[in-house]
Structure formats: C-alpha cells, structure tokens
Amino acid sequence: MCTVKMALVAVSSWGPARLVGRGIKWLWNKNKPLAITAVVVVSAFKINSYITKKKRRNKWNNAGRDVVVLHMFQRGRYAPNLSPYVMKLEMYLRMSDIQYQIDFDEPLGPKGKSPWITLNGEDFADSQIIIEKLGDKFGKDFSNNLTHEQLALSHALRIMIDEHFVCVLAYWRYVLQRGRPLMDGMELPFYAWFILPRFVKTIKRALWIQGTGRHSVQDIQEMGRQDIRALSDTLGEKPYMMGDKPSEMDCSAFGMLAQVVWNSPNSPYLNMIHSEFPNLLNYCHRVKKRFWPDWNKCLQPPQN
Ligand SMILES: N[C@@H](CCC(=O)N[C@@H](CS)C(=O)NCC(=O)O)C(=O)O
Known part of the structure; x- marks a missing residue:
C-alpha cells in the first residue's frame, strides 16, 4: 500500500501531470482498485514517453560528427x-x-x-x-566582404524583419485571418481546429503586449508597407540583398518573404509585392531556384 501511496505522491509532483495526480487521489478515496489501475496506466504512459525521448536523443546524438x-x-x-x-x-x-x-x-x-x-x-x-x-x-562568414556601413544596414534590416515585420504578418495571419493560413498551409490533424482558437488568443495577447496589436489595421498595414519598401529599396537591381553574393541577411529576408509570397494568399502584403515591389518577387524566385532546387520535395505532401 505504501508503494501505491508513494506512486500517488510521485504522480502528483510531476509538474504537468499534477492534475492527473489530483484526479487519482480523488479516485483513491472513492475506489482503490480503480485508483491503482489509473496509477499503473499513468506510469506506463510516463515510462513509454521517457523511453521514446531517450531513443530520440540517442538518434540525434548519433547523427554523425558535425551533422x-x-x-x-x-x-x-x-x-x-x-x-x-x-x-x-x-x-x-x-x-x-x-x-x-x-x-x-x-x-x-x-x-x-x-x-x-x-x-x-x-x-x-x-x-x-x-x-x-x-x-x-x-568558418562560414558570408558577410566578410561587407563594409562596416553595410554590416550595420544588414543588422538593422534583419532586426526589422525578425522582430518587427514578423509582428505585422502575425497580426494578419492570426488576428485578422484567425489562423486560417496556418490551417490551410499545413497538413494538421482535425483536432488542431479545436486548439486553434486558444493559440490565436495567445498570439493576440502577445501582440497586444508587444504593442502592434494596439494599432489600427490601416496603421499596421502601412508599417508593413514601409518594411517591405525598405527591403525592396535595399535590393534594388542587385541579385542579393547586400550585393552580388548572398549573405546571412538573405536568410532572414528570404525566410520572411517566402511567408508572404507562398503562405499569405490574398494578403495586403502579397498584393504590395506584386503591384509595388516586383523586384522582391523576382528575388524570391531567384533564391528559391538557387537554394531550394528540391522545393517541391520539401512540401507536405511532396509535389513532383
Ligand atoms: N527568435 C527566435 C524566434 C523563434 C520563434 O518565435 N518561433 C516560433 C515559430 S515562428 C515558435 O516556435 N513559436 C511557438 C511558441 O512561441 O510557442 C528565432 O529566431 O529562432
């Protein structure tokens, strides 16, 4: 019996399983055999997830030297x-x-x-x-040919993309579109529809705290336009953001622009790229062709 009690205490002290632990304690007072069964089931579940994690960890650690x-x-x-x-x-x-x-x-x-x-x-x-x-x-530094001024510009633009434009786009994706582009853009299990409203609420709250969520839709859109214009003006007629060769800055730029071009249909930002900043559209296709020749195979489901 003592072992069962210890198991009950252990179950109730596993952070996320605390609720389950409380349930089992309640059950213990009502129906002991059922409580014991519940403890066995929960423990089996825990042990299984521990073994799965351990196996995954082994696989990652043995991926190969420097892989x-x-x-x-x-x-x-x-x-x-x-x-x-x-x-x-x-x-x-x-x-x-x-x-x-x-x-x-x-x-x-x-x-x-x-x-x-x-x-x-x-x-x-x-x-x-x-x-x-x-x-x-x-020993890979793709920005070592840049001047200090170019490095400063590259740094500022990266922050604009990673920390500012991301909020603008997230506002469109999760607040205005209520997460639909996520559901359309990924093969998710049906129950994701039940989790989505909670996820959207969390992002809405995060955007409110960050500040973007407090502006009007028009103001947010205009902020997005200014970010996109800054990227378009920086690119100009060059093949890559900082010149003839790709640099780290292109990783941020492409990572985000790809979201607009392929994952934000009918968004004001995609419309802007099409109508006002076509050099960015050409840029996306150029980068995709060079660095993602297997693009279609990287989709889910894969395309031919
Ligand atoms: N600064 C991080 C940002 C990563 C990030 O925000 N990832 C999002 C997906 S776009 C995420 O994991 N969100 C899950 C969450 O916040 O719970 C980076 O550059 O890796």
Missing part, C-alpha cells in the same frame, strides 16, 4: 515551412553546405521555440544565435 539535426515543425503545403525562422535557418544550412538532418518529432527546443538544433550532442536554440555559432564553428 546538424534541425528540429522543426512539419513541412508546409506551399512552402517548406510556415515559420520564417525555420526557413531562415534551413536556408543558411543550404547556403553554407553544412550537412544536416531534419527532425519533426520535437519542434520546440530548450527555449520553447522552433527552430533549434542538436550538434554533436549539444542543443542550441534561436535561429540567429545558431547561425552565428555555426558560422564560427564551420
């Missing part, structure tokens, strides 16, 4: 990913010819965000931190 395991959300229907940061990092891995494998089992990493990577048994999170880490490790 990056890129953890991400499922592929998209129209673009390889619906996360601009995942696209950014995968583009960098392609640009720098670093060997990588993809893992869809655990998309959220140590910071609770995607993407993240495992490299030689160590985990790293945040697309930018990872790019800088990999650049140092593999």
Whole structure:
C-alpha cells in the first residue's frame, strides 16, 4: 500500500501531470482498485514517453560528427515551412553546405521555440544565435566582404524583419485571418481546429503586449508597407540583398518573404509585392531556384 501511496505522491509532483495526480487521489478515496489501475496506466504512459525521448536523443546524438539535426515543425503545403525562422535557418544550412538532418518529432527546443538544433550532442536554440555559432564553428562568414556601413544596414534590416515585420504578418495571419493560413498551409490533424482558437488568443495577447496589436489595421498595414519598401529599396537591381553574393541577411529576408509570397494568399502584403515591389518577387524566385532546387520535395505532401 505504501508503494501505491508513494506512486500517488510521485504522480502528483510531476509538474504537468499534477492534475492527473489530483484526479487519482480523488479516485483513491472513492475506489482503490480503480485508483491503482489509473496509477499503473499513468506510469506506463510516463515510462513509454521517457523511453521514446531517450531513443530520440540517442538518434540525434548519433547523427554523425558535425551533422546538424534541425528540429522543426512539419513541412508546409506551399512552402517548406510556415515559420520564417525555420526557413531562415534551413536556408543558411543550404547556403553554407553544412550537412544536416531534419527532425519533426520535437519542434520546440530548450527555449520553447522552433527552430533549434542538436550538434554533436549539444542543443542550441534561436535561429540567429545558431547561425552565428555555426558560422564560427564551420568558418562560414558570408558577410566578410561587407563594409562596416553595410554590416550595420544588414543588422538593422534583419532586426526589422525578425522582430518587427514578423509582428505585422502575425497580426494578419492570426488576428485578422484567425489562423486560417496556418490551417490551410499545413497538413494538421482535425483536432488542431479545436486548439486553434486558444493559440490565436495567445498570439493576440502577445501582440497586444508587444504593442502592434494596439494599432489600427490601416496603421499596421502601412508599417508593413514601409518594411517591405525598405527591403525592396535595399535590393534594388542587385541579385542579393547586400550585393552580388548572398549573405546571412538573405536568410532572414528570404525566410520572411517566402511567408508572404507562398503562405499569405490574398494578403495586403502579397498584393504590395506584386503591384509595388516586383523586384522582391523576382528575388524570391531567384533564391528559391538557387537554394531550394528540391522545393517541391520539401512540401507536405511532396509535389513532383
Ligand atoms: N527568435 C527566435 C524566434 C523563434 C520563434 O518565435 N518561433 C516560433 C515559430 S515562428 C515558435 O516556435 N513559436 C511557438 C511558441 O512561441 O510557442 C528565432 O529566431 O529562432
């Protein structure tokens, strides 16, 4: 009996399982055999998930010396990913010819965000931190030909894309469209429709706290136009954002513009790119052709 009691205490102290633990305690007072069965079932479930995690970890740690395991959300229907940061990092891995494998089992990493990577048994999170880490490790610096002024511009534009435009686009995707582009852009199980409203609410709240969510729709749209114009003016007639050669800045730019071009049908931002900033559309197709020759195979379901 003591063992059962200990199991009850253990179950109730597993953070997320606390609720289950309380339920079992309640059951213990009502019906002991049923409570014991519940403890056995919950423990079996826990042990199974522990073993699964352990197996995954072994697989990632044994991916091969210097092979990056890129953890991400499922592929998209129209673009390889619906996360601009995942696209950014995968583009960098392609640009720098670093060997990588993809893992869809655990998309959220140590910071609770995607993407993240495992490299030689160590985990790293945040697309930018990872790019800088990999650049140092593999000696890949695609910005070493840039002047200080160009580096400063590149830095400022990256922040504009990763931290500002992302909020503008998220407002359209999750607040105005209530997450529909996510559901349309990915093959998700039917129950995702039940989770979606909660997810949308969380993002709406985050955008309110961040500040974007407090502006009018017109103002947000205008902010988006200014960001897109800044990118278009920077690109001009050049093949890549900072010149004739691609640099890290193109990873952020393409990762985000791909969201507009392939994952935001009928959005004001796609309309702007078509009507006011066509150099960005050509840029997206150019980058796609060079770095994503297997684009169609990277879709879910894969296309021919
Ligand atoms: N600064 C991070 C941002 C990553 C990020 O926000 N990822 C989103 C997907 S686009 C995510 O994981 N969201 C899940 C969540 O916040 O719960 C990076 O550059 O990697």
